[in-house]
Structures are given as structure tokens and as C-alpha cells.
Amino acid sequence: MTSGRLSGKVAIVTGAGSGFGETIARTFVKEGAHVIIAEINETSGRRVEQDINNSDGEKALFHKTDVTSKSGWESLLKATLDKHDRLDILVNNAGTTYAKKPSHEVTEDEWSKLIDINMKSIFLSIAVVVPQMKKQGAGIILNTSSIGGLRVKEELVYYGASKTFVNKVSGLEIDARYDH
Numbered sequence: 139m140t141s142g143r144l145s146g147k148v149a150i151v152t153g154a155g156s157g158f159g160e161t162i163a164r165t166f167v168k169e170g171a172h173v174i175i176a177e178i179n180e181t182s183g184r185r186v187e188q189d190i191n192n193s194d195g196e197k198a199l200f201h202k203t204d205v206t207s208k209s210g211w212e213s214l215l216k217a218t219l220d221k222h223d224r225l226d227i228l229v230n231n232a233g234t235t236y237a238k239k240p241s242h243e244v245t246e247d248e249w250s251k252l253i254d255i256n257m258k259s260i261f262l263s264i265a266v267v268v269p270q271m272k273k274q275g276a277g278i279i280l281n282t283s284s285i286g287g288l289r290v291k292e293e294l295v296y297y298g299a300s301k302t303f304v305n306k307v308s309g310l311e312i313d314a315r316y317d318h
Contacts, residue, residue: 141170142168142169142170142171143169143170144166144169144170144171144227145169145170145171146170146171147166147170147171147172147226147227148171148172148174148218148222148224148225148226148227149163149166149171149172149173149174149225149226149227149228149229150173150174150176150214150218150225150227150228150229150267151163151166151173151174151175151176151229151231152176152177152203152205152228152229152230152231152232152259152263153176153177153205153231153232153233154173154175154176154177154183154186154231155175155177155178155179155181155182155183155185155186156179156182156186158231158282159177159229159231159232160186162229162231163175163186163190163198164186164190166227167190167194167197167198168194171197171226171227172197172198172199172221172222173190173197173198173199174198174199174200174201174214174217174218174221175187175190175198175199175200175201176201176203176205176214176232177200177201177202177203178202178203178204178205178232180200180202183200183201183202184200186198186200187199187200199217199218199221201213201214201217201218205230205232205255205259205262205263206254206255206258206259206262207262208262208265208266210262211262211263211265211266211267212266215266215267215270219270224274225267225270225271225274225277226274226276226277226278227277227278227279227280228263228267228277228278228279228280229279229280229282230259230260230263230279230280230281230282230304231282232255232259233255233256233282233284234251234252234255234256235252235294235297236248236251236252236294236296236297238291238293238294239293240293241293241295241296244296249296252296252297252300253300256297256300256301256303256304257300257303257304260281260303260304260307263279264279264307267279281304281307282304283301283304283305284297284301284304290302
């Protein structure tokens with residue numbers, strides 16, 4: 139059994155099929171965690187799952203997940219609990235942006251996708267995952283953000299606003315002893 143700071147912990151990492159999410163998943167496994175790779179892109183999600191399991195044993199499980207859907211979150215939590223009986227850590231890493239452009243040129247579809255992935259997904263994750271963590275009496279949710287949430291760039295105003303939301307909601311404390 140791998141020992142490390144996360145030994146025996148179970149973590150979901152959204153957007154773990156590439157970039158920061160993939161790196162977070164790999165690091166968590168190196169620290170002893172079992173990781174569920176929550177990714178909408180099946181090809182990249184399965185690649186990360188296979189790479190981790192080939193090098194570190196059966197420590198990763200891919201679950202195709204649409205983080206903008208409550209049923210997607212419910213399915214993800216169910217798959218996690220079916221495999222590991224618990225969830226200790228959730229990393230909300232999935233995110234998106236649009237090509238730099240003046241705000242008045244951002245399309246409604248681009249705006250909706252940004253809001254759904256960068257903001258709605260966190261709202262849904264809290265609605266679905268927090269009851270399980272409260273039931274367990276413990277758990278942690280980590281939301282990744284961007285410097286864009288602190289210093290909004292002129293041609294990425296809506297992206298910056300979505301990351302400001304992430305920064306603000308990341309201060310939310312969930313105490314399993316009380317129903318806030």
C-alpha cells in the first residue's frame with residue numbers, strides 16, 4: 139500500500155483528463171489517494187486512468203461526467219461510493235473560457251457555457267456532495283481558480299467574473315455538526 143499524506147483517502151478530481159486536473163490526480167495518487175477522474179472527454183479520461191493504473195496500481199477510476207448536470211454529479215457520487223464507500227476530497231477543477239474579445243462580442247452560447255462550467259458546476263457539486271460529507275462527519279472541497287478572479291483582463295471580463303465567484307464561494311465552510 140502506498141503511504142503518503144493522502145493514504146487511504148478517496149478524491150474526485152473534475153477536469154482530470156488534462157492540464158491541472160491531470161496533475162492534481164497524479165499527485166494525489168502519489169500521496170496515497172484513490173482518485174476518481176471526473177471528465178467529460180472519455181478519451182482523455184480513460185488515458186489518464188490507464189496511465190495511473192499502469193504505473194501506480196489500481197488507484198484511479200474514470201467516470202464520464204458532465205459537471206453542469208445534477209444527474210451527472212449524482213452518478214459520479216454513486217460510482218465513487220459504490221467503489222470506495224466514501225468521499226474525502228472533491229477538487230472542482232473543471233473550467234473553461236472563451237477566446238479573448240471585447241465583452242459585447244461574447245456570444246450567448248459562450249457566456250452560458252462559461253457560467254455552467256465555471257459556476258453552476260460548483261453549485262451542483264455542493265448540493266450533491268456536501269450531504270455525503272456531512273453524513274461521514276468530514277470532507278473537504280477544493281475549488282481551483284485563476285489570477286483572472288483577482289485581476290480581470292479587459293478581453294476576458296466574464297471569465298474573470300466567473301473566477302471571482304469561485305474565489306468567493308471557496309470561503310464557504312461546511313461544518314458536519316451543524317445544519318447552516
